[in-house]
Amino acid sequence: MPKNHHPSINLLNDKHAGIFDKFVDWALTIGRLVVILTEVIALSAFLYRFTLDRQLIDLHSKIKQEEAIVGYLKGKEEAYRNLQDRIAVASTFLQSGGKDVKVLNDIVGLAPLGMTFNDLTLTENNIKIDANFQFISSLRTFVNSLKSYPNVKNVSIVKIENKLSNALISVSITAALKEN
The missing domain is CATH 3.30.70.2830 (Alpha-Beta Plaits)
Structure with missing residues (x-):
């Protein structure tokens, strides 16, 4: 039994394809690739923006937490710095005070x-x-x-x-x- 053979009809003859036709075919192929690549880059940038927004929100919440901690410890920090200043003043007077007492004792002597x-x-x-x-x-x-x-x-x-x-x-x- 003979096989069914479907005839193919080609209205364009490949033998007569000119340079312009080849250029148009090449330009359309490259154009499609450029459009696909541009869409991939745009989609990637769009998705990356969501990642950056999430990081920004996380950083803002972390800053608020740190501000709360700093606000809570502000009084203790001021007391600590005040104590450090008083210790520095006391050590200065202690160093110069010993010398002053010696001079006064010597003068009285x-x-x-x-x-x-x-x-x-x-x-x-x-x-x-x-x-x-x-x-x-x-x-x-x-x-x-x-x-x-x-x-x-x-x-x-x-x-x-x-x-x-x-x-x-x-x-x-x-x-x-x-x-x-």
């Missing part, structure tokens, strides 16, 4: 017999002494001792007054300290 302190003020660079002396020799001894003290740069007698009513010499002395 230089006082000869017949001398009484009315006022003794120690600043960063100066010592101001208001004192009464019974004898001029006590004043001379104290001033010479003060001049020879290693931490004193120079000594100035600011005021000297002889009080005849109580037989005392009232003196104001300023001594400049050496910088350490």
Whole structure:
């Protein structure tokens, strides 16, 4: 039995296909590929946007959580910083206070017999002494001792007054300290 054969009808003859026809066929094929590639890129960008939106929402919620934690700990942070500042100030005074006490003790130790302190003020660079002396020799001894003290740069007698009513010499002395 003979096989059914379907006849094919080709209205275009391949032999006569020109360069223009081949170019149009090539351009349509490449155009389809470009359109498909563009659609894939656009769809990928569209889907990636949802990923970025989800990450943005997650970051905003994380920031809100961190803000709540920071707000909760704000008072403790302020107390901690205040404590650190007070410790720093105390350590500064502790370091300079020991030196100041030594200088004051040394100055008081230089006082000869017949001398009484009315006022003794120690600043960063100066010592101001208001004192009464019974004898001029006590004043001379104290001033010479003060001049020879290693931490004193120079000594100035600011005021000297002889009080005849109580037989005392009232003196104001300023001594400049050496910088350490």
